[in-house]
Amino acid sequence: xxxxxxxxxxxxxxxxxxxxxxxxxxxxxxxxxxxxxxxxxxxxxxxxxxxxxxxxxxxxxxxxxxxxxxxxxxxxxxxxxxxxxxxxxxxxxxxxxxxxxxxxxxxxxxxxxxxxxxxxxxxxxxxxxxxxxxxxxxxxxxxxxxxxxxxxxxxxxxxxxxxxxxxxxxxxxxxxxxxxxxxxxxxxxxxxxxxxxxxxxxxxxxxxxxxxxxxxxxxxxxxxxxxxxxxxxxxxxxxxxxxxxxxxxxxxxxxxxxxxxxxxxxxxxxxxxxxxxxxxxxxxxxxxxxxxxxxxxxxxxxxxxxxxxxxxxxxxxxxxxxxxxxxxxxxxxxxxxxxxxxxxxxxxxxxxxxxxxxxxxxxxxxxxxxxxxxxxxxxxxxxxxxxxxxxxxxxxxxxxxxxxx
Ligand code: AMP
Ligand code: MG
Numbered sequence: 001x002x003x004x005x006x007x008x009x010x011x012x013x014x015x016x017x018x019x020x021x022x023x024x025x026x027x028x029x030x031x032x033x034x035x036x037x038x039x040x041x042x043x044x045x046x047x048x049x050x051x052x053x054x055x056x057x058x059x060x061x062x063x064x065x066x067x068x069x070x071x072x073x074x075x076x077x078x079x080x081x082x083x084x085x086x087x088x089x090x091x092x093x094x095x096x097x098x099x100x101x102x103x104x105x106x107x108x109x110x111x112x113x114x115x116x117x118x119x120x121x122x123x124x125x126x127x128x129x130x131x132x133x134x135x136x137x138x139x140x141x142x143x144x145x146x147x148x149x150x151x152x153x154x155x156x157x158x159x160x161x162x163x164x165x166x167x168x169x170x171x172x173x174x175x176x177x178x179x180x181x182x183x184x185x186x187x188x189x190x191x192x193x194x195x196x197x198x199x200x201x202x203x204x205x206x207x208x209x210x211x212x213x214x215x216x217x218x219x220x221x222x223x224x225x226x227x228x229x230x231x232x233x234x235x236x237x238x239x240x241x242x243x244x245x246x247x248x249x250x251x252x253x254x255x256x257x258x259x260x261x262x263x264x265x266x267x268x269x270x271x272x273x274x275x276x277x278x279x280x281x282x283x284x285x286x287x288x289x290x291x292x293x294x295x296x297x298x299x300x301x302x303x304x305x306x307x308x309x310x311x312x313x314x315x316x317x318x319x320x321x322x323x324x325x326x327x328x329x330x331x332x333x334x335x336x337x338x339x340x341x342x343x344x345x346x347x348x349x350x351x352x353x354x355x356x357x358x359x360x361x362x363x364x365x366x367x368x369x370x371x372x373x374x375x376x377x378x379x380x381x382x383x384x385x386x387x388x389x390x391x392x393x394x395x396x397x398x399x400x401x402x403x404x405x
Contacts, residue, residue, distance in 0.1 A: 004274040009389065010347045013279040014317050017289060020275055021296060021321025026179040026248065033168055036159050038220035039177035040323040045153040047170050050143035054088075055107045058138040062120055062127050063111040064098035066135035076126040083108045098127050107139060114138035146170070156326030178323035181248040183223040184295075185212045186240070188254040189302060190231045190261070207375060208253045208307050212300075215311050216251075219319055223251075231261040241271060244293035249318060251311075254302030257286040264299045268292060280346040280389065283372035284310035289318075296322070303372035309349040312384060312405055331386075334402045337365035340387065340394040347389050354383035354402055364402050381405075 005012070028042035057063060063083065069075045077098040083089050083105045091108035093099055098115075099108050107114075113135055121128040146152055152170070153163055159177065167175060192206040193199055209225055216223040226243065229236050229252075236255075243250050256264045256277075265288060268274050272292030279287050283306035288299040298318055300310045316329060334354055342348055351367040364385055369377035386401040387394060394400065 003269075005276045007278045007280060008276055010279055010281045010313070013276055013281075013287075013289070013314060016275050017314055017317040018321050020289070020291065021318050022324065024248075024291075024296065024322060025324050026181060026322050028176045029179050030174050030176050032174050033164060033172060036167070036175045036177060037161055037164050039159050039175075039180070040325045041153055041155055041157045041159055041163075041175060042178050042324070043176040044151050044155050045167055045170070045172060045175070046151050047146045047148050049170060050148040051146040051169055052140050052142055052144070054142050056085075056140050057101045057103055057105050057107065057114045058140050059114060059116045060102050061100075061114050061117040061138065062098040062129065063101040063107055063114050064093060064129065065095065065110055066113040066133070068095050068097070069113075069129060069133065070131070073131045075129050075131075077129055079122065079125055079127050081108075098129070112136060112139065154326070156324050158325060158327060178325075180221055181319060181322045182246075183216055183221055183249045183251060184243045184247040185209065185216070185223050185225045186229055186243070186250065186252040187212075188229040188231065188236070188252055188264075192228045194228075207304055208302065211304060211307055212251060212253065212311065215308070215315070219316070221319070229255075231255060231263065233263040233267060236263055237267055237271060240267065240297075241292070244272070244295040244297070247295050248322060250292075250295045250297045251300065251315065252297070253300040253307050256288050256299040256301055262286075264288060268297060268299070272297065279314070281309070281313075282344060282346045282348045284314075284349070285346070287314060289314070301372070304375040305351070305372040305378050308378050308405075309384060312403060313349065330404070332362060332402050332404065333399050334362035334364040334383075334385075336385070336394055336396055336398045336400050337363045339396050340366050340385075342387055342392045342394075345389060345392070348385075348387040349403075350385040350387060351377045351381035352383045352385045352402070353381055354404060362402070364400065 064077050080097045081091050082100040084102045085104040088106045093108050093110035115129045119130050187206050187209045191203050193203045195205050255262045268290040272290050274290040277288040286301045287310045290297040300307050352364045354364045357363040367377040367381055384403040
């Protein structure tokens with residue numbers, strides 16, 4: 001009896017992560033809008049003003065009252081002034097008159113229509129306005145983008161540049177966002193050597209550290225890489241206990257399977273609390289999720305492709321749960337470009353190349369090198385193909401879920 005779930009379905013693992021991480025949601029902090037991009041919003045934003053906040057011109061041209069135009073043909077209107085973008089001038093434009101106007105300039109008093117500069121002819125203080133303009137032509141009405149007093153951004157949304165820009169357009173100077181999780185990254189294994197140092201027989205270069213650091217930085221985080229841990233349970237315990245007291249998330253890779261040198265499950269059972277160990281997925285089966293002190297622990301298997309697949313799926317759930325990011329990560333459907341046969345019943349995350357075919361459909365071509373140590377196939381891919389539990393045979397033309405990466 002282990003006391004924690006093991007060999008669970010992928011969906012159950014994701015659910016446990018969401019619940020545990022959600023219960024440990026990080027506090028909100030207020031940041032200036034200049035630093036808000038990429039963060040998760042921790043409040044609702046309501047428009048305190050309308051957008052546009054006043055009627056204004058959509059084009060460079062001339063503004064006038066539509067009633068001044070002749071029903072038959074072009075009309076010559078007397079040019080009485082200028083209204084540029086900026087402060088509203090005190091023009092009261094009368095019948096038969098017009099004002100030069102630029103894009104974004106407020107409509108002067110007495111006007112309701114704009115004629116585009118290129119369509120008009122200016123001569124001797126008059127402007128010939130073409131026939132056929134409708135009332136309100138080339139005018140942007142107050143509130144037609146956003147009325148005042150409506151919710152425009154919701155708590156839990158990712159602050160994309162366009163969303164930050166919308167907040168700025170509404171005059172918002174600072175936003176409440178979820179604190180960013182602090183993340184410590186550990187690689188483990190007596191065989192690991194850092195790039196740049198000579199390799200002794202039996203040793204390999206540490207490639208997972210850069211993989212994990214890059215994946216975390218792509219999430220907008222500033223992870224801390226610790227020196228590689230040897231396969232020594234006492235050293236591991238000392239260092240990981242230290243990290244557990246200082247970080248929100250500890251991500252390890254390696255040492256989590258069932259081998260003689262895989263000390264992490266025992267260590268976390270003894271000093272922390274394991275939420276699950278082993279998920280029915282390929283690659284990444286031995287993944288373990290636990291907590292110790294203030295940190296959530298995500299212990300990924302050592303094989304590089306397992307690291308990639310488990311981070312992009314379960315790892316991002318940990319980060320999203322802590323920041324209460326509500327919008328699901330984007331996943332799309334694509335047509336499988338070649339048949340595939342699974343050798344097991346687990347959910348599989350296969351490397352592949354996603355592109356749009358000539359007929360406009362998205363197509364994904366699986367990479368034949370599917371073993372979890374085959375890093376090159378991951379480097380040559382731009383997508384993870386999700387093959388669900390149960391089914392084993394997939395034909396070319398079948399529609400599958402795809403995570404772009
Ligand atoms: P483990 O999960 O520790 O049994 O490791 C599984 C496989 O991944 C072994 O072949 C390890 O040598 C390899 N491995 C573990 N950590 C790393 C790493 N940081 N970089 C590259 N390969 C690794
Ligand atoms: Mg190892």
